[in-house]
Amino acid sequence: MTFHRTAISAACALGLTLAGAPCSFAASPVDVKIGFAAPLTGGQAHYGADFRSGVELAIEDMNATNPVIGGKPVRFVLDGQDDQADPRTGTTVAQKLVDDGVAAVIGHYNSGTSIPAAPIYAKAGIPEIAMATAPTYTRLGLPTTFRLLTSDTQLGSVLGDYAVKGLKFKRIAIIDDRTAYGQGVAEEFTKAAKAAGATIVDQEYTNDKAVDFRSILTKIKSANVDAVFYGGADTQAAPMLKQMRSLAIKSTLIGPDMVQSEDLIKIAGESAEGTLAASEGSPLDQMPGGKAFAERYAKRFNHPVELYAPYAYDGTMAVFNAMKKADSAEPHVFLAALKTTNMKGVTTSELSYDKFGDLKYGGVTVYKVQGGKWVPLQTVGTKK
Numbered sequence: 001m002t003f004h005r006t007a008i009s010a011a012c013a014l015g016l017t018l019a020g021a022p023c024s025f026a027a028s029p030v031d032v033k034i035g036f037a038a039p040l041t042g043g044q045a046h047y048g049a050d051f052r053s054g055v056e057l058a059i060e061d062m063n064a065t066n067p068v069i070g071g072k073p074v075r076f077v078l079d080g081q082d083d084q085a086d087p088r089t090g091t092t093v094a095q096k097l098v099d100d101g102v103a104a105v106i107g108h109y110n111s112g113t114s115i116p117a118a119p120i121y122a123k124a125g126i127p128e129i130a131m132a133t134a135p136t137y138t139r140l141g142l143p144t145t146f147r148l149l150t151s152d153t154q155l156g157s158v159l160g161d162y163a164v165k166g167l168k169f170k171r172i173a174i175i176d177d178r179t180a181y182g183q184g185v186a187e188e189f190t191k192a193a194k195a196a197g198a199t200i201v202d203q204e205y206t207n208d209k210a211v212d213f214r215s216i217l218t219k220i221k222s223a224n225v226d227a228v229f230y231g232g233a234d235t236q237a238a239p240m241l242k243q244m245r246s247l248a249i250k251s252t253l254i255g256p257d258m259v260q261s262e263d264l265i266k267i268a269g270e271s272a273e274g275t276l277a278a279s280e281g282s283p284l285d286q287m288p289g290g291k292a293f294a295e296r297y298a299k300r301f302n303h304p305v306e307l308y309a310p311y312a313y314d315g316t317m318a319v320f321n322a323m324k325k326a327d328s329a330e331p332h333v334f335l336a337a338l339k340t341t342n343m344k345g346v347t348t349s350e351l352s353y354d355k356f357g358d359l360k361y362g363g364v365t366v367y368k369v370q371g372g373k374w375v376p377l378q379t380v381g382t383k384k
Contacts, residue, residue: 029075032329034059034316035102037093037117038109038131040082043235046263047308048109051131052080053301054312055106060300062320069329076320083113085208094120102126103329104319106148106312111137111180118145125332129315131308133256133280134184138356144335146318146353148311149280150362152181155256156188158364158380159278160229163189163254164196166366166378167276169226173202173251175216175240176231182208185256186231193229201225208232213240217247227252227276238267245271252276262306265372275369281347282365283376284310289346314345 036055038048059076067074079100083090090113097105098120104127108114111134121128122142129146130137135153138145163169172193176186190200201223204216217240220228228244228251230237241253241264254276265272284290284305293313297305322338323329338353345351352360365379 027073029073031077032069032074032323033079033100033102034076034319035097035100035105035107035126036078036080037083037090037097037105037107037113039085040080042084044085044109044233046306048082050306051107051109051308051312052078053297054309055080055316057297057300057309058313058316058320062317067320067324069323070327074329083108083110083117085110085113087112087116090114090117091120093117097121098124098126103323103331103334104129106316106319108132109308111184115140115180118142125335127319127331127335127338129319131311132181134180135188136180136184138358146315146338146357147359148308148315149359150364151358152185152188152256154362155278155280155364156185156190157192159254159256159276159366160189160192160198161196162278162366162378163227163229163276164193164198167227167252169193169252170198171201171223171225171227172198172254173204173220173223173225173228174200174231175204175206175213175220175228177206177208177210177233177236179208179232182231182233184231186229189229189231189254189256206232206236208236210236211239213243214247217244217249220251221247221249225251227254229254231256234264238264238272241268241271241275262374265369265374272369273372277367277374279307279365279367281311281363282379286376286379287347288344288349293346310346314347314351317345318343318351 038051040048062076079102081093083093090108094117106129109131111132114130114132114137118140122144127144131148133149133152135151174186176182202220237255252274293310294305318341321343322334326334326337328334342352348361354360366377367374368377
């Protein structure tokens, strides 16, 4: 006699056996939530989307292996949240992810959201693997903070040193947007530039919502500087650059990783030529797994990698590897394994963390806009 599966399942639930029907079926996978937080709306949404795509690809790859953790099949699912690049929204999102029972959080993207969110995750014992680059993030004294990228200490230092020693800039003006990220990287650039022999002629401030910089730039113009360093995002860097050229300021604009974007070239057009930027890690085509990742990413999402997806992918895979090593998806159990991560990734041949949760081998690449494209000039500090 043949029994319908539903009938057998109901009988098994009652502890009964129908005509010898088996009461054991393949166990359904247990969902393990991976939290994600970044700006998915607003001026930085394109970065958040690229960041999220890297996490999604890692989750898909891990699920394709039919993972078993703690003797049970598991399925990783994404719990993605939009923090709007706003510190207050970031803490609200962080508490929601904790309440949702996520095992780890890949995010936040901005230092200004990652830093206030960090104590919330730490209190719950949940690892936070953030894109944040402000040095403060991993110096909060919390055991749960990890970084996906090189910190501003190295980023600003490399760029400041190169601007003076490599490009011979002697008179430099500094502008920052007063965010944790923008201010932090500007401070590191300033220290390195001064140490290399440059004079900081002027220092100005704006905010990350500003669109008109003409009063600041007019003041800088009179100072006759070789270069202007801007600590902030390309949302402001592009109009700032156009306004510099409209005011006949020929100084080179220098910016950190967020300035190194195709959007800046599209918006600023010919004005972008000669712009200098630094980005964490190596150029995509020089990463150990960069070429293969770029091909898979383009096939999956129908557009090329923007910047952050490879780092997001590696950070997410580091979490999965820690779970497998600890044979547990419980944060308080696999956290120790995450701290001892040593794996080959897309971005580096050795992804590992120091005692603070910073990458041991982050690296920085300096780029310049030449012929309407970002061209790498120098890469330091990576391990290939």
